[in-house]
Amino acid sequence: MTTTSKFEQLLAEGNSEPTEGWDFSWFSGRATEERPSWTYCQALCQRIARADAVFDVQTGGGERLAEILCQIDTKPRDIVASESWRPNVAIARKI
Secondary structure, rough: OOOOHHHHHHHHHHHHHOOOOOOOHOOOOOOOOOOOOOOHHHHHHHHOOOOOOEEEOOOOOOHHHHHHHOOEEEEEEEEEEEOOOOHHHHHHHOO
């Protein structure tokens, strides 16, 4: 198989996968990453618990914001999220 045809095959495979939300499970076993010693959600939980208002810009499917809000007892008075990519809007509305 030539490099070009392999590339085209990978593109076709990627294009056939769903892109709503943040589900990257199809990368399982194909990509690796190293996590930092801190977590984004923990850092935000501490800050959001003290906030009066939160604005999540380009929230994706809203999974991270929902995860954070479930972990804190004191929620901000005003919580707003924005998302411009239409497939993710319906997902974010459910959360």
